[in-house]
Amino acid sequence: MAKFGSALFNRLVIIIPYAWLLFFFLIPFFIVLRISLSETAVAMPPYLPVFDLASGFGGFIDNIKQFSIDNYIWLTEDALYTKAYASSLWIAGVSTILTLLIAYPVAYGMAQAPNTIRPTLLMLVILPFWTSFLIRVYAWIAILKPEGLLNQLLLTLGLIDQPLIILNTNWAIYIGIVYSYLPFMVLPIYSSLEKMDHSLTEAAQDLGCTPIRAFWRVTFPLSMPGVVAGCMLVFIPAVGEFVIPDLLGGSETLMIGKTLWNEFNANRDWPVSAAVATILLLILVVPIMFFQHAQAKADAEGR
Amino acid sequence: MKSLGSIRRSFAPWADPNSVPFIAVKNVTKKFGDFVAVDDLSLNIYPREFFALLGASGCGKSTLLRMLAGFEQPTSGEIILDGQSLAGIPPYKRPVNMMFQSYALFPHMTVENNIAFGLKQDGMPKADIAARVEQMLKLVKLDKFAKRKPHQLSGGQRQRVALARSLAKRPKVLLLDEPLGALDKKLREETQFELMDLQQELGLTFVVVTHDQEEAMTMADRIAVMAHGKVVQVATPPEIYEAPNSRFVADFIGDVNIFDGKVSSAGNGTVDIAMETGFTVRVAATEPLATGTKAGFAVRPEKIRVGRDRPACAPLNAAQGEIWDIGYLGDMTVFHIKLKDGKVIKASSLNAVRAVEDPLGYDQEVWISFDENAGVVLKD
Numbered sequence: 001m002a003k004f005g006s007a008l009f010n011r012l013v014i015i016i017p018y019a020w021l022l023f024f025f026l027i028p029f030f031i032v033l034r035i036s037l038s039e040t041a042v043a044m045p046p047y048l049p050v051f052d053l054a055s056g057f058g059g060f061i062d063n064i065k066q067f068s069i070d071n072y073i074w075l076t077e078d079a080l081y082t083k084a085y086a087s088s089l090w091i092a093g094v095s096t097i098l099t100l101l102i103a104y105p106v107a108y109g110m111a112q113a114p115n116t117i118r119p120t121l122l123m124l125v126i127l128p129f130w131t132s133f134l135i136r137v138y139a140w141i142a143i144l145k146p147e148g149l150l151n152q153l154l155l156t157l158g159l160i161d162q163p164l165i166i167l168n169t170n171w172a173i174y175i176g177i178v179y180s181y182l183p184f185m186v187l188p189i190y191s192s193l194e195k196m197d198h199s200l201t202e203a204a205q206d207l208g209c210t211p212i213r214a215f216w217r218v219t220f221p222l223s224m225p226g227v228v229a230g231c232m233l234v235f236i237p238a239v240g241e242f243v244i245p246d247l248l249g250g251s252e253t254l255m256i257g258k259t260l261w262n263e264f265n266a267n268r269d270w271p272v273s274a275a276v277a278t279i280l281l282l283i284l285v286v287p288i289m290f291f292q293h294a295q296a297k298a299d300a301e302g303r
Numbered sequence: 304m305k306s307l308g309s310i311r312r313s314f315a316p317w318a319d320p321n322s323v324p325f326i327a328v329k330n331v332t333k334k335f336g337d338f339v340a341v342d343d344l345s346l347n348i349y350p351r352e353f354f355a356l357l358g359a360s361g362c363g364k365s366t367l368l369r370m371l372a373g374f375e376q377p378t379s380g381e382i383i384l385d386g387q388s389l390a391g392i393p394p395y396k397r398p399v400n401m402m403f404q405s406y407a408l409f410p411h412m413t414v415e416n417n418i419a420f421g422l423k424q425d426g427m428p429k430a431d432i433a434a435r436v437e438q439m440l441k442l443v444k445l446d447k448f449a450k451r452k453p454h455q456l457s458g459g460q461r462q463r464v465a466l467a468r469s470l471a472k473r474p475k476v477l478l479l480d481e482p483l484g485a486l487d488k489k490l491r492e493e494t495q496f497e498l499m500d501l502q503q504e505l506g507l508t509f510v511v512v513t514h515d516q517e518e519a520m521t522m523a524d525r526i527a528v529m530a531h532g533k534v535v536q537v538a539t540p541p542e543i544y545e546a547p548n549s550r551f552v553a554d555f556i557g558d559v560n561i562f563d564g565k566v567s568s569a570g571n572g573t574v575d576i577a578m579e580t581g582f583t584v585r586v587a588a589t590e591p592l593a594t595g596t597k598a599g600f601a602v603r604p605e606k607i608r609v610g611r612d613r614p615a616c617a618p619l620n621a622a623q624g625e626i627w628d629i630g631y632l633g634d635m636t637v638f639h640i641k642l643k644d645g646k647v648i649k650a651s652s653l654n655a656v657r658a659v660e661d662p663l664g665y666d667q668e669v670w671i672s673f674d675e676n677a678g679v680v681l682k683d
Contacts, residue, residue, distance in 0.1 A: 202374055203407035205394045207421030207472065217420075221411050 029281070036274035037067040047271050071275035081259065081276065085283065088256040091170060091245075092238035095177035099234050100227065102178060103185035107226075110186070111193035122190075125183050137176060137247050144172050144248070168250035176244040181237070185230035192226025193219070236284055256280055314524060316349035325350040325508055326371070326476065331380030333366050340366040342532035343380070353502050353509045355523035357516060359555075363532040364512045368478050371510065372401045385475060395424075400474035404481040406465035408453040414440070414464050415449045421472040439467040442501070459490050470505070479511040483518060495521045516556050520544065528552050550681050553601040560607070560648040561681070562600045566592045573675060575619075576600055580644045582622040587676045602678030607650035607671050609638055609663065614672035621672040624648070626665055638663070640671055
């Protein structure tokens with residue numbers, strides 16, 4: 001009986017995350033996919049066909065037959081979408097690299113700090129989350145605008161004689177993304193550095209490496225899992241980021257999150273925006289799957 | 304007194320006033336804040352010596368080793384290696400390699416690459432590196448494991464990789480920090496002898512840090528017993544065991560019975576010490592002691608005879624007691640004997656024959672006795 005109970009428990013433990021995935025990822029995804037195959041209509045909801053339980057199985061088949069990939073063809077025909085995807089990937093990529101360049105030294109410093117002050121440092125990294133994300137992005141407007149805090153400071157110091165135009169440029173978006181996503185990069189890198197055996201770098205030095213070489217030959221390669229995890233945690237949400245480009249970016253900034261918002265709210269074109277979202281998902285998921293496959297293969301070879 | 308000198312092929316450069324030390328530690332002090340880890344310590348280590356730093360944790364032995372490796376700088380004093388001062392020389396420029404307690408193998412590299420790591424830093428030609436790595440793998444009998452990663456090896460194999468890696472650059476001195484600490488008992492005993500053979504074969508100077516006295520006794524030419532940042536005694540294993548220079552060393556190394564008393568009379572090469580426990584020992588003394596001075600007497604359990612009959616030497620070097628506990632260890636039996644005054648001493652006897660007629664049992668009245676040269680006088 002006890003054995004049966006524990007087997008049941010084990011199954012439950014496995015079922016819960018799968019059920020979570022099913023309800024909060026797969027089902028919404030299929031709804032989006034289904035809408036993307038529909039046609040725009042002036043109706044409620046604003047697309048056709050609409051499934052109706054009353055029409056029975058025959059009606060269901062009829063509805064399926066009405067599905068088309070026209071929306072996806074439309075995406076390839078209008079250069080706007082391709083440009084938005086490319087520009088999103090570019091902005092997310094640059095931001096991810098900038099975040100990595102700032103986060104790595106921060107994480108390294110934290111991992112090297114004495115044990116007693118590490119919890120405090122960790123707290124400081126997490127602290128910004130206690131304020132609303134939106135408020136923090138608005139605060140950046142106040143900092144970056146031509147008469148904002150940054151420009152006033154630089155003008156007072158005499159470093160510049162004309163206010164810098166940062167707000168409503170891509171630079172403001174980079175700053176916003178780097179600022180907002182920094183903790184997501186710092187934490188995984190810190191955790192991979194923190195658990196590293198300090199005697200490894202000593203061993204590298206003992207065998208003839210200068211401290212800098214020891215870092216590149218031993219510490220950095222061993223922190224790669226943290227770097228990869230951090231980059232994904234920043235890159236993936238940054239590609240679809242909407243709030244930061246909307247508030248800090250300019251009119252010429254083209255990002256897929258903004259495009260999606262326009263299609264959905266301004267144009268009320270649910271099927272096209274669903275298609276945009278589906279393609280975005282594919283762009284993000286397919287490379288990650290390839291990457292994980294390659295990593296699993298490399299792991300298997302090492303064994 | 305009979306010789307307690309070196310047992311290994313009459314290798315004893317420390318006894319020769321003309322020999323030049325290979326490593327000279329001169330009045331080295333190391334402080335961490337207020338804590339004095341190493342306290343005005345001086346030591347000489349000779350070429351090809353297998354030298355052990357032995358002590359409890361926190362005695363400063365690891366700090367001393369880390370100063371030799373260059374990971375710590377002495378607060379004051381100087382370390383000289385092969386005639387050259389090591390002051391200010393960083394670890395990566397020292398002709399010294401270290402085998403770490405945790406082995407510190409690079410988890411992202413194969414066994415080969417771990418061993419080749421130091422050679423690559425030196426810019427050795429590729430063909431030479433390959434040859435050296437192969438030689439090292441053979442030396443530690445791991446030729447078949449060259450392509451494995453550390454996590455695919457057993458503890459003993461990892462230990463060998465760590466050893467091969469630290470030997471690959473042919474250092475002048477190999478430092479070993481608790482080299483066998485992570486191995487199980489049987490493997491540890493085998494590896495002790497392998498390390499000794501390897502050291503002989505390569506003709507290198509080894510400095511090993513250990514808290515395991517058996518390990519130090521087995522492997523080392525000389526042992527420095529350390530406590531509170533100071534060296535208490537430096538001597539060969541037999542000297543350390545048979546002629547400890549202090550109560551601390553006598554107590555730290557092996558089992559010992561220590562009695563306290565006062566010198567009652569001094570004879571020709573011997574002193575009589577009247578013990579608080581009510582019996583008198585006559586013991587060979589290396590130096591004369593004045594009557595009335597306080598003295599301790601240390602005698603090892605295996606040097607004490609236990610018997611039913613009153614020994615011929617009684618009342619000197621003999622006392623009566625009762626068997627309190629018996630521990631049968633297979634190769635020998637340990638007796639805890641309660642003397643008349645209540646002090647419990649340890650005595651052990653080798654089980655040289657398989658069955659004894661009428662063995663000693665619990666609560667039995669017995670006599671303990673020992674020879675004049677069985678123990679040592681402790682002056683402190």
